[in-house]
Amino acid sequence: MADYRKMWEDLGMDVKTHDLLCEALPGAVIEVYFSQENRPVGMDYFNAVVAEIHGLRPAELAEHKKKGGKVVGTFCIHVPDEVPIAAGAIATGLCSGSQFWVPGGEKKLPAATCPLIKASLGARFDRTCPFFRLADIFVGETTCDGKKKAWEILAEDAPMYIMDIPQMKRKKDYDHWKDEIFGYIRRMEELTGSTVTPEKLHEAIVLLNNKRKALQRLAEFRKLENIPISGKDVLLITQIAFYDDPARLTSKINALCDELDERTRQGVSVFRKGAKRILLTGTPLSIPNWKLHHIVESLGGAVVCEEMCTGIRYYEECVDESGKTLDEMVTALTERYMGAIHCACFTPNHERIDDIKRLVREYKADGVIDVNLKFCGIYDTEGYFVERELKNAGIPVLGIETDYTDQDAEQLKTRIGAFLEMLGN
Numbered sequence: 001m002a003d004y005r006k007m008w009e010d011l012g013m014d015v016k017t018h019d020l021l022c023e024a025l026p027g028a029v030i031e032v033y034f035s036q037e038n039r040p041v042g043m044d045y046f047n048a049v050v051a052e053i054h055g056l057r058p059a060e061l062a063e064h065k066k067k068g069g070k071v072v073g074t075f076c077i078h079v080p081d082e083v084p085i086a087a088g089a090i091a092t093g094l095c096s097g098s099q100f101w102v103p104g105g106e107k108k109l110p111a112a113t114c115p116l117i118k119a120s121l122g123a124r125f126d127r128t129c130p131f132f133r134l135a136d137i138f139v140g141e142t143t144c145d146g147k148k149k150a151w152e153i154l155a156e157d158a159p160m161y162i163m164d165i166p167q168m169k170r171k172k173d174y175d176h177w178k179d180e181i182f183g184y185i186r187r188m189e190e191l192t193g194s195t196v197t198p199e200k201l202h203e204a205i206v207l208l209n210n211k212r213k214a215l216q217r218l219a220e221f222r223k224l225e226n227i228p229i230s231g232k233d234v235l236l237i238t239q240i241a242f243y244d245d246p247a248r249l250t251s252k253i254n255a256l257c258d259e260l261d262e263r264t265r266q267g268v269s270v271f272r273k274g275a276k277r278i279l280l281t282g283t284p285l286s287i288p289n290w291k292l293h294h295i296v297e298s299l300g301g302a303v304v305c306e307e308m309c310t311g312i313r314y315y316e317e318c319v320d321e322s323g324k325t326l327d328e329m330v331t332a333l334t335e336r337y338m339g340a341i342h343c344a345c346f347t348p349n350h351e352r353i354d355d356i357k358r359l360v361r362e363y364k365a366d367g368v369i370d371v372n373l374k375f376c377g378i379y380d381t382e383g384y385f386v387e388r389e390l391k392n393a394g395i396p397v398l399g400i401e402t403d404y405t406d407q408d409a410e411q412l413k414t415r416i417g418a419f420l421e422m423l424g425n
């Protein structure tokens with residue numbers, strides 16, 4: 001494993017944390033979570049990327065900065081990565097999924113804040129995540145109250161740009177989001193000194209659509225009776241897609257899919273026959289949050305789909321590539337980044353429930369687990385409709401609330417185990 005201590009020092013970070021991660025990550029991550037038998041060989045790349053998450057990709061970002069390039073950190077899938085890419089910057093997802101950063105966040109935020117927000121602030125203020133040190137600017141959005149206020153605190157320590165996402169999806173809301181995307185283009189041009197031309201924006205749209213298409217291809221394998229890859233592996237790949245180089249990642253996913261094609265021809269499944277198929281819906285599962293997939297699949301179930309931002313919402317819809325002018329392209333981005341994402345921050349949000357029902361059919365799910373991160377009020381409240389509508393449609397559903405600690409692992413095992421048993425696992 002490469003030594004990234006020098007880079008950590010240069011970034012003003014705690015080298016002891018670096019050593020701790022070096023020791024803990026490969027052991028804890030690969031051996032505990034990803035040591036299933038019969039894993040596709042194509043997962044080796046993703047293992048390496050996650051095992052060296054504290055250095056491998058950050059070193060590439062540092063290199064880009066040395067050459068005068070900029071790095072843009074984002075927290076939400078409503079924010080179009082095409083814009084910084086078209087301006088010559090690197091866009092990287094920053095949502096944090098580990099308890100490791102939460103106590104740092106609690107120094108600044110009320111304890112009754114969702115762990116995703118606390119971990120994000122903790123990672124920045126405690127100087128324990130290189131991505132949070134390498135970003136030249138953070139792009140926040142006004143999706144939920146916790147985030148809105150957290151951005152004000154983060155702005156005391158780092159340059160922030162805030163995008164105002166509407167709460168409804170009326171014509172004037174689309175117009176507003178389009179204006180916001182134009183504002184984002186101007187801010188990125190100012191940051192990088194490069195103009196976002198129609199040619200560059202088109203290139204960025206195609207680049208990211210290719211990533212989406214590769215992820216869509218991967219998801220198709222989960223619809224099969226014999227599923228050649230675990231849900232945990234697909235989740236890991238999706239999480240890595242938020243920060244890895246998009247062109248390289250696309251080729252690695254496609255290479256893995258070629259291997260999965262061959263497995264499919266041979267009828268290989270990583271699950272035992274009759275494993276109950278579970279769809280997860282709810283709040284995002286940011287890296288390295290694999291808790292629920294690990295529990296479901298260790299108990300003999302198969303996670304076949306995530307109706308989440310770290311799942312189908314991230315890649316199911318492509319951006320229309322037919323636009324010729326900047327205005328047409330920004331309209332296409334508006335449609336994709338507002339119209340096609342059914343986050344609980346919108347009211348009403350019945351499209352999300354329609355999506356879940358459709359995905360249950362497409363992925364032949366036997367049951368749904370509605371996951372809520374503790375203190376996320378909007379998803380928790382929307383759970384009322386989600387669970388009622390699924391029950392009315394005859395779809396078994398289990399609602400759970402969790403955080404990043406392992407304190408509830410035993411309780412979750414019992415509840416999820418009982419749910420799988422009820423489904424006939």
Ligand code: BJ8
Binds near residue numbers: 145284344373
């Ligand atoms: S589009 S889900 S990535 S906002 S879990 S921070 S909502 S209190 S993450 Fe999200 Fe964009 Fe929506 Fe997706 Fe707030 Fe809830 Fe925490 Fe959340």
